[in-house]
Amino acid sequence: MKKIVLILITLVCLQFAHAQKSLDLNYYLPQGVTYDQTIPTPKEIIGHEVGEWHVTHDKLMFYMQTLAAASDRISIENRGATFEGRPILLLTITTPENHQNIDQIRKEHLAITENGTIPVDDMPIVVYQGFSIHGNEPSGANAGLAYAYYLAAAQGPEIDAILNSTIILLDPSFNPDGLQRFAYWANTNKAQNLIADNNDREYHEVWPGGRTNHYWFDMNRDWLPVQLPESRARIKSFHKWMPNILTDHHEMGTNSTFFFQPGEPTRVHPLTPKMNQELTAEIGTYHAKALDKIGSLYYSEENYDDYYYGKGSTFPDVNGSIGILFEQGSSRGHIQESENGLLTFPFTIRNQFTTALSTIQAATVMRAKILKYQQSFYNDVRNEAARSKTKALVFGDSKDAAKTWHLAEILNRHKITFHELADDANISGRFYKKGAAYVVPMNQKNHRLIKAMFEKRTTFTDSLFYDISAWTFPLAFNVDYKELPNLSNAGPEVTDFKPLKGKVTSQSGYAYLFEWNEYYAPKALNRITEKGLRAKVAKSPFTLEGKKYDYGTIMIPVQNQSLNADELHAFLQRTAEQSHIEITAVGTGLTRGIDLGSNDFDPIKKQKIAILVGEGIRSYDAGEIWHLFDTRYNIKLTKLDASYFGRADLSTYTDIIVPSSYGSFQTKKNAVKLKTWVKNGGTLIGYRNAVEWFEKNEFVQLKFKKDTLVAKNIPFDQKRDFLGAQVTGGAIFEAKLDRSHPIGYGYKNNTLPLFRNTNIYIEPDKNSYNNPIQYTSNPLLSGYISEENTKLIKNSVPFRANRMGKGRVIVFTDNTNFRAFWYGTNKLLMNAIFFGESM
Numbered sequence: 001m002k003k004i005v006l007i008l009i010t011l012v013c014l015q016f017a018h019a020q021k022s023l024d025l026n027y028y029l030p031q032g033v034t035y036d037q038t039i040p041t042p043k044e045i046i047g048h049e050v051g052e053w054h055v056t057h058d059k060l061m062f063y064m065q066t067l068a069a070a071s072d073r074i075s076i077e078n079r080g081a082t083f084e085g086r087p088i089l090l091l092t093i094t095t096p097e098n099h100q101n102i103d104q105i106r107k108e109h110l111a112i113t114e115n116g117t118i119p120v121d122d123m124p125i126v127v128y129q130g131f132s133i134h135g136n137e138p139s140g141a142n143a144g145l146a147y148a149y150y151l152a153a154a155q156g157p158e159i160d161a162i163l164n165s166t167i168i169l170l171d172p173s174f175n176p177d178g179l180q181r182f183a184y185w186a187n188t189n190k191a192q193n194l195i196a197d198n199n200d201r202e203y204h205e206v207w208p209g210g211r212t213n214h215y216w217f218d219m220n221r222d223w224l225p226v227q228l229p230e231s232r233a234r235i236k237s238f239h240k241w242m243p244n245i246l247t248d249h250h251e252m253g254t255n256s257t258f259f260f261q262p263g264e265p266t267r268v269h270p271l272t273p274k275m276n277q278e279l280t281a282e283i284g285t286y287h288a289k290a291l292d293k294i295g296s297l298y299y300s301e302e303n304y305d306d307y308y309y310g311k312g313s314t315f316p317d318v319n320g321s322i323g324i325l326f327e328q329g330s331s332r333g334h335i336q337e338s339e340n341g342l343l344t345f346p347f348t349i350r351n352q353f354t355t356a357l358s359t360i361q362a363a364t365v366m367r368a369k370i371l372k373y374q375q376s377f378y379n380d381v382r383n384e385a386a387r388s389k390t391k392a393l394v395f396g397d398s399k400d401a402a403k404t405w406h407l408a409e410i411l412n413r414h415k416i417t418f419h420e421l422a423d424d425a426n427i428s429g430r431f432y433k434k435g436a437a438y439v440v441p442m443n444q445k446n447h448r449l450i451k452a453m454f455e456k457r458t459t460f461t462d463s464l465f466y467d468i469s470a471w472t473f474p475l476a477f478n479v480d481y482k483e484l485p486n487l488s489n490a491g492p493e494v495t496d497f498k499p500l501k502g503k504v505t506s507q508s509g510y511a512y513l514f515e516w517n518e519y520y521a522p523k524a525l526n527r528i529t530e531k532g533l534r535a536k537v538a539k540s541p542f543t544l545e546g547k548k549y550d551y552g553t554i555m556i557p558v559q560n561q562s563l564n565a566d567e568l569h570a571f572l573q574r575t576a577e578q579s580h581i582e583i584t585a586v587g588t589g590l591t592r593g594i595d596l597g598s599n600d601f602d603p604i605k606k607q608k609i610a611i612l613v614g615e616g617i618r619s620y621d622a623g624e625i626w627h628l629f630d631t632r633y634n635i636k637l638t639k640l641d642a643s644y645f646g647r648a649d650l651s652t653y654t655d656i657i658v659p660s661s662y663g664s665f666q667t668k669k670n671a672v673k674l675k676t677w678v679k680n681g682g683t684l685i686g687y688r689n690a691v692e693w694f695e696k697n698e699f700v701q702l703k704f705k706k707d708t709l710v711a712k713n714i715p716f717d718q719k720r721d722f723l724g725a726q727v728t729g730g731a732i733f734e735a736k737l738d739r740s741h742p743i744g745y746g747y748k749n750n751t752l753p754l755f756r757n758t759n760i761y762i763e764p765d766k767n768s769y770n771n772p773i774q775y776t777s778n779p780l781l782s783g784y785i786s787e788e789n790t791k792l793i794k795n796s797v798p799f800r801a802n803r804m805g806k807g808r809v810i811v812f813t814d815n816t817n818f819r820a821f822w823y824g825t826n827k828l829l830m831n832a833i834f835f836g837e838s839m
């Protein structure tokens with residue numbers, strides 16, 4: 001036995017050494033297989049061997065297109081474009097015979113999820129394989145070259161059996177923009193004599209690195225919210241095919257080996273069936289066998305979990321599919337020293353190739369069993385749905401149709417059935433308006449997915465989470481919602497989901513008004529001030545011509561503007577359409593309440609806004625803000641990089657945003673520079689731990705509530721769990737909102753759900769009017785928080801606005817722009833920008 005092991009090790013080492021010297025495609029491919037000579041290898045098309053350089057997205061696409069043209073096993077489709085205009089391609093790979101009937105096969109496959117009795121034994125299994133959703137985890141996407149070649153060119157009974165019984169959906173790059181950014185970095189820093197020294201520049205990407213997409217989002221959190229173009233394409237393919245297995249190939253730290261799911265057994269979401277994990281484990285035996293064969297170390301059932309359904313390997317689990325996460329220790333560049341010896345890029349690629357192949361080998365053998373699992377999953381869901389005491393959910397915001405529409409848009413993307421509200425209705429003390437509310441019947445195929453999106457959960461079997469512990473969508477959107485015992489409020493089903501509209505009621509010779517509640521009101525206001533038009537904000541409610549106007553109503557007078565009355569009307573008409581709001585023309589300034597000429601209308605300045613980015617700034621937080629301004633509100637935002645911040649002239653900016661920051665940005669020099677600018681009239685807005693930095697540098701006087709927890713009777717090996725349990729990784733809390741304060745303008749209710757992922761707790765000010773947002777005495781709405789932190793958060797404040805010289809400092813301890821789907825709190829930042837001077 002020992003001898004055989006020794007021979008094996010020698011063989012592996014020889015093969016390894018060989019791979020280093022002259023890299024060959026055979027290093028990746030299984031032995032003893034012949035290949036169709038008419039199919040081009042990657043090197044013939046892209047000019048280098050797989051693993052010799054980091055493949056750029058352009059070359060990856062070029063190869064996949066060439067391969068598809070050369071092989072009758074492959075069809076290719078372009079499903080859209082990334083923010084940077086790169087194609088989002090998908091390859092469908094199976095036998096030419098299956099391709100002939102592909103649509104028929106797809107329809108029959110979908111029927112499995114609708115019909116509990118149809119025989120599935122002779123149907124093919126559908127496997128969706130995707131790579132490198134984190135662009136700087138490149139071994140997956142690079143393995144895709146060799147893997148696609150193998151699927152196109154391999155000959156013999158094994159590949160025939162696989163292709164005959166499997167429809168493979170191959171997504172060569174989950175994150176084209178990130179992959180391109182990373183490939184540029186790794187390739188431009190590569191030396192002819194490969195440098196394995198971790199200190200080399202090759203292994204230290206410049207900010208923000210290639211992990212994220214164009215706006216610096218972690219796209220592996222967006223499978224459920226579906227806010228980014230790449231996710232939209234992916235989710236569309238998912239629902240089009242309802243794959244049985246979905247794999248997600250990642251990388252982790254350089255000193256790690258290889259991970260495949262199942263992950264931590266105690267951290268599986270309760271809506272995921274036990275059978276899902278059992279099948280994942282059985283598929284895992286195929287990975288183990290394949291990795292054993294090539295001598296690679298690996299592990300499972302540790303570190304990673306299956307909790308948040310917004311991740312690629314967990315989203316499938318609530319949809320009758322099996323999501324599988326792979327994590328390969330990263331060489332990052334081309335070769336790196338590690339605790340396991342020299343880690344080469346080709347070695348990482350080979351492990352990904354090997355498990356991509358073991359996945360479809362498992363799928364082929366386990367085909368009938370997995371198809372039956374999918375069928376029984378939907379059988380169970382149908383039974384659950386029919387028995388559900390809750391017959392429907394209603395959600396809406398009677399004053400914000402756009403925000404409501406965007407939540408419905410997510411349901412639409414997930415093929416969840418929903419209806420219009422039949423008529424305006426008062427339900428449990430909340431008003432729901434037809435056109436700004438929807439009804440979701442619970443007795444439907446996606447019953448469990450709806451639960452995963454709408455449920456509030458506050459008890460957990462484990463206190464550790466790999467990601468957020470709550471994502472309750474109606475709270476994130478701050479819409480009213482209610483479970484209903486019947487369908488009496490449901491109008492017609494929405495089958496043709498129409499885009500949003502906007503209009504001006506008529507032409508006015510006096511003034512125009514619009515309320516601040518609509519989601520896109522800031523977009524309209526910015527367009528108006530950018531045009532050089534005068535606008536004012538109402539600091540009190542009033543009633544005019546039979547209509548009530550709330551705090552924060554925007555008024556545009558007709559007289560003394562740079563546009564004449566006709567031009568102004570036409571401009572506002574376009575503004576209303578583009579911003580999906582209704583602008584009301586009024587004929588008089590005399591109101592019940594403050595008149596339109598009152599001093600209780602504050603003028604609104606044209607804003608010039610900058611955000612700090614770069615080294616020392618948390619890129620996710622900065623990217624969320626950039627995306628919000630740029631893509632939702634069309635507001636120009638200057639990105640000031642920390643590297644030249646010290647030299648930049650700040651005098652023209654009205655507002656500067658400092659996202660969550662750390663270390664190298666938080667210098668005395670930067671503090672002095674910002675302080676001088678504030679004293680001269682600027683509005684400084686800080687988020688999360690920038691707040692502590694502001695406090696330390698006396699921008700703002702705050703008292704923090706700190707926990708005094710010490711470990712008692714906790715042994716060393718439980719230290720990590722003990723500390724981990726104190727992390728507030730992401731949960732939702734309720735605050736009281738003072739709607740008369742400018743920070744509360746545009747909100748309908750007196751309470752507001754907030755997302756929080758810090759443990760920074762500010763004591764309330766002794767004057768209540770300085771605490772316009774304050775957590776309630778029992779604020780947890782959904783998610784996990786430790787007992788100790790529960791005590792600290794109650795009655796604390798997540799917001800403060802203070803004057804300093806001619807300017808002001810505004811701080812948020814919470815992330816109000818979280819991951820592009822927290823529509824409910826996006827307005828807070830807009831209020832700080834446009835109404836900061838009234839605070």
Ligand SMILES: [Zn+2]
Nearest residue numbers: 134137250251
């Ligand atoms: Zn990753």
